[in-house]
Amino acid sequence: MSTPISVTRRDFLRASAAAGGVIATSSFFANNIIRGEDKTTRVRNSKIKSVILLFMEGGPSQMETFDLKPGKETGAPYKQIETEVPGFAPAEHFENLAKCAKDLLLIKSMSSREGNHSRASYLLRTGYIPNPTLKHPSLGSIVAQQMGDPNFELPNFVKLRGSPFPAGYLGVENNPFVISRPGAKIENLDYAKGVDKDRMDRRMKLVKEMEKDFAKEHGDEAVEAHKAMYEKARALMDSPLRKKFYLDDEPDEIRKEYGEGTFADSLLIARRLVETGVPAVECVLGGWDTHDDGFNRVKGLIGQLDKPWAALINDLKRRGLYDSTLVIWMGEFGRTPKLTGTDGRGHWPGNFCTVLGGGGVKAGQVIGETDELGYNKDSKGKSTLVDPVSPADLYKTLGTMMDWEMTKEFEAGNRPVWLTDKNANAVEKIYK
Known part of the structure; x- marks a missing residue:
């Protein structure tokens, strides 16, 4: 019989931290924790097993990537590559990706009203405009949360570079496992100096003892969320699957196919992770906020993007994974068709591009169209955008493709919430 002990928040954090630095105990005290979740196993009606998101932070210019207007006053001094897919004519620097045109679907008509980086990034990452509450x-x-195995040894969501984006009302167990330097040694993933497996077992036992009293003051749900988090962390520390985060055992020819650089390493690690069973991976490439010197800067960014993106597609296809892996390329907004005096462009949420490929996607087509100069409205303010797609519509589409529980009510702060906007519409031509 255990001896009763009085546990303070500080005591609990100290004991938890002793169980291993990989456990992010501070996020345990987030206000929004999923409540009343049905733990019953649900069979999804979807062949999609994994998602790889390529997020371009800063707002990639559609005018220099996938919606060029060559010869026009708003156009870039780039040539475009005509492909076998009508309307899919990327910038000349996408020499590798252009060969994958039949494996991709291009949306030229993404549109929102959010031109602030933070708000737009939130919208494109969640499908909802920011809400302070x-x-x-x-x-x-x-x-x-929808597709992951809670007992899987690796994290169900891995983010390669970028800042953490909490899981909100879905709970800390669905937070991203952020790797700031893809391919490099991950800090706090090994036992601390002087700590072996037996000593760690004793520390974990101590934490469990302290949980019993802590739960009386702070609630069982919060403790269960924390328990799931540190048990997951411990499993990762002991798992041989940790090697999937590193590239030492990748053949030289594969490394060469993806190319050099951090983003190339990120995409190769993403392939390794989904091949192992990780359902969600986000790879971040920043630097797209091109207010000046845009032509040169975007050319350089495409140089980091083109080869590994095409390699990822071809690698997934060779391994029989492309049909079960949804690959998404997007940023928070686009850039103004009108150029600045320094060859840059401002923020432009009115129309921008997103590219989809892989599982469930009806590839080899282009959805949407802008006017001849790249605008979404005429001089009188009337929309000229063909087949506009909002971020909420995109998320409704993704949820439909992956068979998320979109009609299920979750609860956050004593209010009902849904995974996708109930007023949004799925874009059927993306998947039918």
């Missing part, structure tokens, strides 16, 4: 989960957290 509610934290929505990102795409990766939704996929982790």
